[in-house]
Amino acid sequence: MIKNINNFTRTIMDKYEQVLELAKRRGFLWNSFEIYGGTAGFYDYGPLGSTLKRRIEQIWRDMYVVQEGFMEIETPTIGIEDVFRASGHVGGFSDPLCECEECGEAFRADHLVEDELDIESAEAMSNNILEDSIKDNEIPCPVCGGKLGSVYSFNLMFNSNIGPGNERPAYLRPETAQGMFINFLRLARYYREKLPFGVTQIGKSYRNEISPRQGVIRLREFTQAEAEIFISPEDKTHPEFDKYADTVLNMYIEDGNGGVVRPIYLDDAVKEGYIAHEYLAYHIALTKDFLLRIGINPDKLRFRQHKKDEMAHYAADCWDAEIESDRFGWIETVGIADRTNYDLKSHTDTSGTELSIYREYEEPEMVNQFTVKPDMSKLGPSFKGKAKAIAEKLKQLPPEELEKDNIQVNVDGEEYTVPSNMVEFTEETVKVSGETIFPHVIEPSYGIDRIIYCVLEHAHNKELVNDDGEEDYRIVLKFKKEVSPIQVAVLPLMSKNDLIKPAKDISARFRKKGLMVSYDDSGTIGRRYRRNDEIGTPYSVTIDYQTLEDNTVTIRDRDTMKQIRLSKDYIEDTVYNLIDGEMKFEDAGTLIET
């Protein structure tokens, strides 16, 4: 006999629908602005969702901020135009679109022109040039052959203005990274001018996606956790690499027809040249560590290297952590890139502030320095307007030329003769103790919302529970204990005052210990266990009549449904240690035979 038949003879829902239905019903994820009809690309985190998210972010902080020592900063979510001009988002983050006037299809104008004219890249072309190019070449609509309309930009950044009027355009940041790059000099000083150092930020980013679907997988407002690690361009080894050398990565390798997942030791991946260098490899392994710790199924995790044409133009190497989901297949959830010095150079060029760091050599170097000093007080009167240009030429001459009594210089096609007393030169050995460099940046960039969906999906289980020959199902979220929003349920066996009072006392003690408690005395005990299974509460403490006699309570384990009985003294410490992983369930009390 099958109980709960109505629960499971509904319209067949795929895993995604089941997860989202549960997430909606139990307060994890809600579509935003629901009472006004909702808006695609925005989701609210409900009580359990935001708690889950906070716990996951907290683990991220533990790994990146506490363990790695990359301090966290917080910068505005809105940015001025210069920042995004330098980052390339103002020019490059928009797509030139063009619609067919007949059928209304939209196309990438640059792609059309590239194909038609058989040129490499039309990216640099302005909208006007693209439009002219389409008109002149009479490029037709690829779908219906109709006439194509004008070209317009669709920028993926939300825009606004600072202050009144349109004088100061501003954009909602499309990534948190730029806030860290532009603070480079302050950060370098904070870290006392020594490489490597890292900085992190967890926060909201915004992209005005053309057509976001896939629920929480592609959002217009989303949370990123990013680290920017500034390292020496010459030395990309990692001092702690040994820690992860024998980590096995599921590396996804593409060949002509699809691809294969190949397990490979991190050590070998670097040695065989799959991963560019140790520093990047270390952070790929760290990413794996993090994802497994929060409950991603290791069999559904792989790392894929960006193809050359897929890689951002500045990146030297880039890997994605991809997580497999039931409906969407492999989802990119983390990007781990070597961004080289692109961002620091680019902000240097745009702002005029040099975002570099002085690096001292281990040994000072003795360098022959050849200096030419034209005597402007003599050159000026003699050569008037040409003096400056002549001086520049003189500086480029080799010593043997400068030694001549009359030095010949060619400026703008005319020969000038400069007497040797008008220029001095010295050749000396100077001590150079260091140099100015632009560090390279290793960037792990996490899409937190996508990861949360995957955690929910991987935790979601529908289990057959056999009890007295009857078939029964339970839905259980098998969260890692560390991320479960509610950590312990407190349940009086019956809704009776003599059981309620001690149950409430125990709840209070849990709360004092900092544990998130759900107290529940409504409905039968079995129903309450199932409620807690459904939201992933790892432990349920039950107060029964025996509690009143011998001061013991039971703890039920979510995953095994087994129970132990133990004294209620120090119960809060026991549960705390169970969640922390310090104590094993079987060791915490005597197993109850059922």
Added chain:
RNA sequence: GCGGCUGUGGUCUAGUGGUCAUGACAGAGGCUUCCCAAGCCUCUAACCCGGGUUCGAAUCCCGGCAGCCGCACCA
């Protein structure tokens, strides 16, 4: 943004141009000494939004919004 399909309590659903709408689960209260969604009673709670056609619209039409599928897009 284009095309197709869809939109009913918290969730999943039934439904016909004609009494402010079916059922299940969930939820609240009660009864039942109750360790894995038992039972009984009572209760709460919905036709996506806006127009139109009509005596009458949740039902038909149009537009919007949202979801799904396909195309395009996805630094």
